[in-house]
Amino acid sequence: CALPSKYRNVSSILVQTRNFNYLLDCGKDSLYQINRIYGSFEVIKALNFIFISHSNADHLGLFQEFVLKFDFGLTLSVCGVLYCIDSCGVKVDTGDFTLAYSGDTKFDNFFVNLSMGCDLVIHESTFDDSLVERAKSTKHSTVNDALQIWKLSGAKKLVLTHFSQRYKTFFFR
Numbered sequence: 001c002a003l004p005s006k007y008r009n010v011s012s013i014l015v016q017t018r019n020f021n022y023l024l025d026c027g028k029d030s031l032y033q034i035n036r037i038y039g040s041f042e043v044i045k046a047l048n049f050i051f052i053s054h055s056n057a058d059h060l061g062l063f064q065e066f067v068l069k070f071d072f073g074l075t076l077s078v079c080g081v082l083y084c085i086d087s088c089g090v091k092v093d094t095g096d097f098t099l100a101y102s103g104d105t106k107f108d109n110f111f112v113n114l115s116m117g118c119d120l121v122i123h124e125s126t127f128d129d130s131l132v133e134r135a136k137s138t139k140h141s142t143v144n145d146a147l148q149i150w151k152l153s154g155a156k157k158l159v160l161t162h163f164s165q166r167y168k169t170f171f172f173r
């Protein structure tokens with residue numbers, strides 16, 4: 001379970017499309033970060049839903065702050081991923097855009113299948129490729145793992161996230 005540091009915050013990804021606003025995980029201090037970036041809480045008020053990939057505090061720290069809404073007007077598909085017992089990835093299909101989010105996981109064919117043909121894959125890449133064994137033992141992905149999943153899925157674009165706090169800057173070019 002990660003904590004905020006000087007160089008990294010905890011997991012939370014705000015997705016804004018023409019018709020939907022949602023959070024993928026909402027770790028501690030996410031509300032503060034959104035307010036700092038946007039200058040108000042209006043973005044939070046406009047959220048359609050929050051997806052929590054697993055129950056570690058760095059992914060659901062602010063969950064108690066929100067009331068769930070159920071009138072989505074979109075399709076959510078989930079699959080179990082290889083991290084902890086309640087971990088899952090999600091595919092969000094708004095009709096004109098599809099996004100798949102891995103949450104924390106090591107290389108996982110279930111997630112490859114879920115993300116097939118998506119417009120965007122957001123995948124964790126906690127470790128650089130020199131720490132393959134560490135990634136396996138902690139059930140996280142390397143940059144190469146995320147790249148392989150993206151290639152196998154046929155998704156159009158990839159965003160890497162959830163970098164280890166050991167890295168002060170991006171560790172790849």
